[in-house]
Amino acid sequence: MTTVKKIYGRMSHGVTVVSASLVKMSACIAVLACVVLGSCAEDEAGYDPYYNWAARNEAWYMQKADSARSAIAEAKAKYGEDWESHCEWRMFKSLLRSQSFNSGNVMDSICVRVRESGVRSENTLSPLYADTVRLSYRGFLMPAEYMDDNGAIATSQKVFSQTFYGNYDAAIAAPTMLKVSGTVEGFSTALQYMVPGDVWDVYIPQALAYGGSTSNSDIPAYSTLLFRIYLTAVYRAGSGVPEWK
Numbered sequence: 001m002t003t004v005k006k007i008y009g010r011m012s013h014g015v016t017v018v019s020a021s022l023v024k025m026s027a028c029i030a031v032l033a034c035v036v037l038g039s040c041a042e043d044e045a046g047y048d049p050y051y052n053w054a055a056r057n058e059a060w061y062m063q064k065a066d067s068a069r070s071a072i073a074e075a076k077a078k079y080g081e082d083w084e085s086h087c088e089w090r091m092f093k094s095l096l097r098s099q100s101f102n103s104g105n106v107m108d109s110i111c112v113r114v115r116e117s118g119v120r121s122e123n124t125l126s127p128l129y130a131d132t133v134r135l136s137y138r139g140f141l142m143p144a145e146y147m148d149d150n151g152a153i154a155t156s157q158k159v160f161s162q163t164f165y166g167n168y169d170a171a172i173a174a175p176t177m178l179k180v181s182g183t184v185e186g187f188s189t190a191l192q193y194m195v196p197g198d199v200w201d202v203y204i205p206q207a208l209a210y211g212g213s214t215s216n217s218d219i220p221a222y223s224t225l226l227f228r229i230y231l232t233a234v235y236r237a238g239s240g241v242p243e244w245k
Contacts, residue, residue: 047147054206054222060142061111061205061224065091068111088114094208095129095189110186111203118197118231127180127191130237134175134244135191136230138162141223160218168230174244175232184209187227194231202227 068089075087084090090112093099097108118124127133139161148154164173180188186204194200204225206212212221219225235241 047145047153049144049146050220053220057142057206057222057224058107061203062106064111064203065106065109068113090114090193092189092193094185095192096185107205107207110189110205110208112190112193113201113203114198115201115228116197116199118195120195124195125234125236126193126195127231127234128237129181129188129192131180132177132235132237132241133180133191133231134177134233134235134241136163136168136173136175136232138164138168138228140226140228141219142226158218160216170230170232173230175230177241177244184225186225187229190227190229191231194229196231196233198229198231200229200231202229 068091071087071089072083072091075083079086091109092112093104093109097104138159141158141160143155143157145153145155163176180191183191184204186202186208189208190200190202190204204227206222206224209223209225210216210219210221214221
């Protein structure tokens with residue numbers, strides 16, 4: 001998907017003689033520490049926020065998926081067919097993959113947290129794969145730790161792309177126009193379940209995003225992506241897209 005804006009280790013005094021075996025042992029310990037911690041670059045010079053990035057991103061997505069599945073199961077058990085009215089979580093399998101329950105795994109699905117719901121009726125349009133939409137969004141990487149100027153470890157969540165600044169205001173935000181088919185697999189899947197007025201937080205595993213690609217310098221390889229999407233309008237393929245007022 002084309003982004004709109006380019007958008008995680010002394011020696012003490014008093015010891016005068018050190019045996020050769022102790023030196024070898026210390027060297028072994030240092031090497032082991034590098035293996036366990038993942039990088040010897042995490043020293044006094046800085047802190048690598050992308051340490052063990054692929055595994056941490058997978059764990060973060062699985063945590064969200066577990067939360068979604070637990071909430072959905074609880075709502076279905078309590079409310080039956082009306083469960084969606086009582087649960088903010090959804091899970092959707094990629095529409096570009098087999099929809100069989102006997103194929104694929106959780107990484108073939110996106111997790112959605114519904115923040116606001118548009119009006120759904122027989123006249124409401126959900127985008128199809130060939131359609132065009134107008135929307136606003138902000139894209140985040142997973143929360144990551146970094147070393148601040150005081151040497152303390154802090155946590156932040158990087159915005160890698162966005163179509164608006166500050167707090168979202170529908171009255172002044174100019175939604176961007178996108179082809180559904182021109183977005184990454186997880187994003188296009190989310191759009192096809194949305195209606196205008198929906199505001200969703202969409203968690204996309206790396207397999208449905210950019211995978212191991214490093215072509216986008218703002219998105220490290222194997223990143224789970226989080227998008228907050230505000231869907232404004234849907235235009236069927238071939239119907240033309242009017243100018244935004």
